[in-house]
Amino acid sequence: MNIPVVNPNQQNKKASILANGKTLKQNRDDIYLRSKKTGTYDGLTELKLKRSEPIKYEKIFSKLRAGVVNARETSKKIAASPIVEQEGELCFTLYNTAGDCVCTSTGIIIHVGTMGAAIKYMIENNWQEDPGINPGDMFTNNDCQIGNVHPCDICTIVPIFHEGFLVGWVGGVTHVIDTGSVGPGSMSNGQVQRFGDGIQITCRKTGVNDKPMRDWQHESQRNVRTPKYWILDEKTRIAGDHMIRDIVEEVIADVGIDTYMQFTHEIIEDGRRGLVSRIRDITIPGKYHTVGFVDVPYMHEDVHLPSPFAKVDTIMHAPCTITIKPNATWRLDFEGCSRWGWHTYNANPTAFTSGIWVMMTQTLVPTERINDGAMYATEFRLPKGTWTNPNDRRTAHADSWHFLVSSWSSLWRVISRGYFARGYLEEVNAGNSNPCNWMQGGGFNQEEEIHAVNSFETAACGTGACAVKDGLNHAAAIWNPEGDMGDCEIWELAEPLLYMGRAIKSNTGGYGKYRGGMGFETLRMVHNSADWTMFFMGNGYMNSDWGLMGGYPSATGYRFEAHNTGLHQRIADGKSLPLGHDYNPDHPDFENHLEPGASIKRDKQCITTEAIFSNGDLYLNYLRGGPGFGDPLDRRIEHIEKDLNDNVLLEEFAQKVYGAIFSRNDEGDFVVDKQQTLIRQKQMRLERLARGIPVKIWMASERERILAKEASIQVKQMFASSFELSQPFLDKFRQFWQLPEEWIVTEKELGVPCFGATHAMDLSQMPDVSTVVLVEQ
Secondary structure: OOOOOOOHHHOOOOOOOOOOOOOHHHHHHHHHHHHHHHOOHHHOOOOHHHHHOHHHHHHHHHHHHHHHHHHHHHHOOOOOOHHHHOOOOEEEEEEOOOOOEEEEOOOOOOHHHHHHHHHHHHHHOOOHHHHHOOOOOEEEEOOHHHHOOOOOEEEEEEEEEEOOEEEEEEEEEEEOOOOOOOOOOOOOOOOOOHHHOOOOOOOEEEEEOOEEOHHHHHHHHHOOOOHHHHHHHHHHHHHHHHHHHHHHHHHHHHHOHHHHHHHHHHHHHHHHHHHHHHHHHHOOOEEEEEEEEEEEEOOOOOOOOOOHHHOOEEEEEEEEEEEEOOOOOEEEEOOOOOEOOOOOOOOOHHHHHHHHHHHHOOOOOOOOOOOOOHHHHEEEEOOOOEOOOOOOOOOOOOOOHHHHHHHHHHHHHHHHHHHHHHOOHHHOOOOOOOOOOOOEEEEEOOOOOEEEEEOHHHHHEOOOOOOOOOOOOOOEEOOEOOOOOOOHHHHHHHOOEEEEEEEEOOOOOOOOOEOOOOOEEEEEEEOOOEEEEEEOEOOOOOOOOOOEOOOOOOOOOOEEEEEOOOHHHHHHHOOOOOOOOOOOOOOOOHHHHOOOOOEEEEEOOOEOOOEEOOOOOEEEEEEOOOOOEOOHHHOOHHHHHHHHHOOOOOHHHHHHOOOOOEEEOOOOOEEEOHHHHHHHHHHHHHHHHHHOOOHHHHHHHHHHHHHOOOOOHHHHHHHHHHHHHOHHHHHHHHHHHOOOOOOOOOHHHHOOOOOOOOOOOOHHHOOOOOOOOOOEO
């Protein structure tokens, strides 16, 4: 058992807390060097425990894995937040003494890496000496610049001791409703620097003797708008951590400390070998090139920012080259990414590298043995100064996911080509949806308390189609494959927002031989609130999740909000109401059920900052669909007919995209004429050929446009940013388009603000700070 320390300051700080007599940093550095030298975790060339006692090995893993999963499922019932209790936005992970993951629960498993990075930061910066690491301690972190995705992911880390020596760590993370940032909600976007991102906690010791410190509790509660939820989220994390610590103690009592410590290293090497085996089996060696984009439309009048230099429309650029090597390891190189920006969508290397596993566990390594072994079989290059690896400590990260998921969607597509080539059709994924909109806001709620909201209905977007079947409707999100939209009744308890309806969103899945999964929509009416504000967060002008092999992208977003609706009077008068299905935005119906004086905004501006919403105002929360796979003209006619009758395909696009010829029968059902449809599809193929031009001719015309710099200011700025950060990317661009050596586009010639382009201060320049670098920069 862990024996609480009455006075941790009495501990001999110079004495090692490891049984091998080393400091934590010496131990960590030695493991890293052996791993780098041999290409195996900690230099392990064979798995002796697994080979000699395979049943014991599997029993240890099974008990630990079951323990972390059970801790998650049990502790989340403590939380009051629907984000945690309904959506499952939490995760628990067990680490060895070096901060490398041994096993993890289900949930938001991106935090396999982020909590490990926080542990490594404490090791690198000698937390062992000051503030000290003792049995019963707790450490809290949400600092994005050392190891987190965005500040609303709060983690509690507990060291695990046995007979006075450290034997590992356990970390638990929850996504909290509010961080006390400039705007209400967990992922606000009104700020443009870290200093507006809300409470920032850098691996702070927040508990001793298994109890949170009182000063920490008082301070942290006052820094957020939702203290009750904050307190219960912390209790959730602590309970889960302690449950897992107890499991570790049981395992050690059963198998002995030497066997346990041996296992915590072998299982990581086992994980490395597992990834290598899968890469060898289902991909093809070579180089795969891909790219991702998404919009940041900040020039709009409904985006209010504190700094004028941030008021710029920009585009995120994420080119990537994946190299699958003959030895079945791989390298992901993001050379050419655009610069970090004055917005909340910047990421950091740990968020990027850890997030890859969220995606790959769904196709490449669909196994319970997800741990840091996979990291040791992967090389990452994330160039310094880009949005993937900022070189300035001022960057904001509240909604890093806006850029992360948009860049990862391209990785789905490119690696799926390898699966397809090897015949693993079931593993093919046309790409993830961009999981948004993020409905957020705050003010005084129905309980007359200061409150904030962040609807996690986003956790149930449509998924991408694969090579043998349609995507799933309103099913999951890339960052949590077990996501759920949650119960309306539970959300209404947590938010002063009544549901006017919830429905599948027609036409949101990308067209294809196999269509993408549909998103859904909910119409919310502000009710019984005061001083209430809300805002939108998602993609609208650009599509970031394209289709694959002829499949279409999923639909982009749009916003609908209505003020001065007169709905309370219409309810009293028994008049018609807007009831939650904006079936066809080109032929809107909500407006027919509002009073004539209503103020309505219906456009593609899907990023806004706080706006005032009064009781009776409406907000449409539209959750995206997934992209499609294959030529739509190859879709089975009975599937087209079913989509029409299920109201997931609009008639106009059944005709335009699929070539369907249909009518309605006496019961009002759609009936597709198979013979006439096949004739029309044959005509459409001939029309394609007629309007098509050879690629060589198209490229020649595009080259002329590039030479003349004919592009929108946003596109030119995007490329200028990449060119200025990366000479190799500029050289490759010139070579591909056969441009003269003097050709270039610069930010200076465009006349757009580019603060941060020439002056920056990295976190490593801070006093007494040693950063942990785990990627090539």
